[in-house]
Amino acid sequence: MKKILITGAAGFLGSHLSDRFVKxxxxxIGMDNFITGDMKNISHLKNNPNFEFINHDVTEYIKIEGDLDYILHFASPASPIDYLKIPIQTLKVGSLGTHNLLGLAKAKKARMLIAxxxxxxxxxxxxxxxxxxxxNVNTIGPxxxxxxxxxxxxxxxxxxHRFHGLETRIVRIFNTYGPRMRLNDGRVIPAFMGQALRGEDLTVFGDGSQTRSFCYVDDQVEGIYRLLLSDYVEPVNIGNPHEISIKDFAEEIIKLTGTNQKIIYKDLPVNDPMQRQPDITLAKxxxxxxxxVDRAEGMKITYNYFKNLTEDELYKSEHKDFTSYINK
Incomplete structure (x- = not known):
């Protein structure tokens, strides 16, 4: 039986990847320190003999007993709300955390894929x-x-990879959505869903002409799975190339949820990307x-997930923090 370490296992993508590799x-071996993850995302795996959980911060020394075949490094704050609140931890998990895990992969002769x-x-x-x-990145912007x-x-x-000959893979993930997203994580889909379910107007920044491309989580996991088992070491885009403007997407959400909210407009955040569309020629x-999974099908599944959240989750005060960053 092959053994795989998945960091960020209690997060949105990490939990779905844990499910896939158990299957x-x-x-x-799932690892998380719950800085943004949630135990409920992996609670269904608690009694599975092929799943083990370790509560640990990857920026600290990592020790795993026995052999290890693969490492998936998915530990990182990934939403504007998170990385604006915890900027130092965000930098540390990408640098110190990655360094620690690469050292572990070298010691175990494991293949490592980074998110x-x-x-x-x-x-x-x-x-x-x-x-x-x-x-085109502003290194000193928020x-x-x-x-x-x-x-x-x-x-x-x-x-x-080049100096030590380590087997490595790099996936460049574009906007991904589906069940287990945090309603308060500041990204466009959970932000719009939360506003619609709370009866609030939907907030669009700028004129709404900026675009995003949304990939359903099952498709994303499939792409990551195939990349890990491939022989390709350089970055590969995994995302859905079907592009839509934020304004048009807000109108889709209003139609999907059957609400009659208006769209309101606010100033565009600093360095908010105006276009986001992957070229997936290489992945193909x-x-x-x-x-x-087309967006209409995936959004129905995602909406049904959010509809079943508790009122405490839906109205948590944190949901309204950092609203100027919801259109990531």
């Missing part, structure tokens, strides 16, 4: 974004703590991968 017959992001492209001047685009953590993460990973060619 595929792996022994999964990078479309944020390495910044506010792109190339559209759609291809893997050979170097990006979003720089996340963007630069991910860019450094890619650099040190490639350094370990290398992995035979492309998204299968």
């Amino acid at each position: 595929e017959g792996y022994k999964v 990078s992001t479309s944020e390495v492209y910044g506010d792109p001047l190339v559209h759609p974004q291809t893997e050979d685009y170097y990006g 979003r720089g703590v996340y963007d630069e953590a991910k860019r450094f993460q890619e650099s040190i990973t490639m350094a370990y 060619k290398l992995l035979g991968w492309e998204p299968k």
Whole structure:
């Protein structure tokens, strides 16, 4: 039985990846310190003999007993609310955390995949974004703590590959959605869903012409799974290339939820990307991968998940913090 360590296992993507690798017959070790993760995301795995959980901060020394075949590094704050509240921790998990895990992978002779992001492209001047685009990032802006953590993460990973011969993989994740997203995490889908379910008007920043491309979580996990088992070491975009403006998406949410809220407009946040669309030519060619779940289907599933949240979760005061960053 292959053994895999998944950091950030109690988070949105980490928990879905834990499910997938347990299903595929792996022994999964989940690791999280709950700075943004939630135990409820993995509670269903508690009694599974092929899942073990370790409460640990990856920026501290990591010790795993026995052999280890793979490492997925998904520990990181990933939303504007999080990385604006905890900027130092965000930088540390991308630098110290990645360094610790690369050292562990070297010691165990394990293959390591890191979760990078479309944020390495910044506010792109190339559209759609291809893997050979170097990006347009403000290193000292408010979003720089996340963007630069991910860019450094890619650099040190490639350094370990080139200098130590470590088997590494890099996935550049574009906007992903689905069940287990945190309603208060500041990203566009949970922000719009929360506002609609609370009977509030939907907040769009700027004129709403900025675009995003949303990938359903099952498709994202499939792409990551295939990349891990591939022979390709350089970054690969995994996301849905179907682009939509934020204004049009807000109108879709109002229609989906059957609410009669208005759309209200506020000033655009600093360095908010105006376009976000992956070029997935490489993923199609290398992995035979492309998204299968269309947005209408995925959004219905996601809406049903949010509808079943408790009132405490829905009206938590934290939901309204950092609203100027909801359109990530």
